[in-house]
Amino acid sequence: MPVRLPPLPTMVVGSLPQPDWLIDRDRLGHQFPPRVRAAELWRVPERFLQEAQDDATLAAVRAQEEAGLDVVTDGEIRRESYSNHFATALEGLDLEHPGTVRNRSGVDIPVPRVTGEIRRPAPVQVEDVRFLRAHTDRAVKMTVPGPFTMAQQAQDEHYRDDRALALAYADVVRAEIADLFAAGADIVQIDEPWLQARPEVARRYGAEAVTRAIEGAAGPVHVHLCFGYAAMVSERPEGYSFLAELADTPADAVSIETAQSHLDPVTLHPLRGKGIALGVLDLSTPDVESPATVADRVRRALDHVDVDRLALSSDCGLKYLPRASAAGKMRALAEAAEMVRAEL
Template identity: 65%
Template sequence: MSVLPLLPTSLVGSYAQPDWLIDRDRLRDTFPPRIRAKELWRVAPELLAEAQDDATLLAIGAQRDAGLDILTDGEIRRESYSNHFATALEGVDLDNPGMALSRSGTPNPVPRITGPIRRPHPIQLADLRYLKAHSDRPVKITVPGPFTMTKQAQNDHYPDPAAAAMGYAAVVNAEVKDLFSAGADIVQLDEPGLQGWPDEARQYGLAALNAALDGVTGTTAVHLCFGYAALVPGRPDGYSFLPELAGCPADQISIETAQSGLDLGVLADLSEKTVILGVIDLSTDEVESVEVVAGRVRRAFDHLPPEQLVIAPDCGMKYLPMAAAAGKMRAMVGAAHLLRAELGD
């Protein structure tokens, strides 16, 4: 990976999908799908792949135009952050789905595990290659984490959830290694489930995460959040699972601090990690000023040196209007330039 500037800027993963591609009203009114939700796409099936490519180019271009230092594919081809990967695996029955409770206790249709979890082929290599072919900057791609996928499935095969999580960990491990072999600069595992079910996360989730990253060479990140702000408006006072990640193999930990006003004393627990600092509030379409964003970043300087911080939104931008998403990215980049000048970099 090329040398990044001080306080590099990046999305957490997703960018806003255009209205001509996906039914955004229906998307907002639907709990993030765990099984396939093809009815969300506005484009005919035979034209969908081409349309998703075109929309991905828009997302890459929007990030580049805003000045982000690290680019993603915006997760444009995904109905949700996790189902794109989870529903491509063998060992799950999608035609006869099961049921699982969300972190808020809502029952949702989910993949039903009926056999050993296997990856029939690399799932996101084509997405990565498309991103790299249209990027002149370091790139990041995201994969759902094993614990979160376990919580988003009905286990009718493995003897217990811990065994299921290890089944998912093995396929995630293989995918991450393939992504690095194909030239990914950063691979991020999305693990909101660790925050949502902290007791089970301690019992077997951390072990599954460690297994998913075992033997991986390359810069890795783990993202924790409180849920999409558009769907989960409230925020707790702090993370229920964060210090536990201090010893995990991931190089970077992604947390949200803007909407929650999180007490950044928690960063002391992550003193050996780079922290992807969420400083963009996704509960509102209002675009923050450069100074507001810079102030949110400055709060972290008492706990971590700037060299260990990446500036990012709280979570994915999937539910924002495209104009608001673009404006918020520009505010991030402006804040980075302001802070670099203040720090003499």
């Protein structure tokens, strides 16, 4: 039975800081998020890695519960980056001889090279959501990289058609989403930052790929847009270059950032009637905002959204913050939600 959520349910986008004893955080913070595997980041020998990741995931779950969040994730603790954990588990890729793609910062990075049909030989994150479901009685959310973003993070030498590649990724994401809901997820989020990073391409088939991936899902699916991790991309534009295009997709909610970008809530009008997961934690600084500051960020959006379908979240993932900062920001989020609920 789905967990009943309060008004303005609180959650993080997905990732939380991984412990220093688990991953080389200094090295992680000085390179762009890997798109191919980066096993060298793990500090724990491979034979102990799953057990260590289990322990760190439990710590992430408890941190969210102790902060008072209503929806918890697994913290993406088992992932080297938000996308490569899933993307590199697929077939049809040459990971030993990667290709290159220029990222949003203008840097050429190694990416999977598509040499055959994209297939999902087995569910990728089902055991992750089962583990999460077994260790909390709160609503749980699992995140999956979106099809458009994965297609943009790959060098295609098979389909020779970027739309066809994105739709192939959509098919494997659709199958994964079905398995995640069957395994106990209450919410699934697909991460699509490259809809914002590549708006000209996204307008041709981005909404089509998202729709193909999430249509008919057994539960609510959130589509997360962002301007990139604050640790990697410091400059924020004044608004989203791809947002209104999601209004006609089957997404239950669109997850956006407003804290660091100071996004004008008028920007959300094209999504009126759609759920919004409002990012109200600024991740560009380890300083912990007061609950009053976070509550003010919520209030400024209330006249521009459907409050009954509003969730409160972090701008993006908390992966690159100190653990104490992440815990403090999550507490501020939960306390701010209580303040605003009392005013509704």
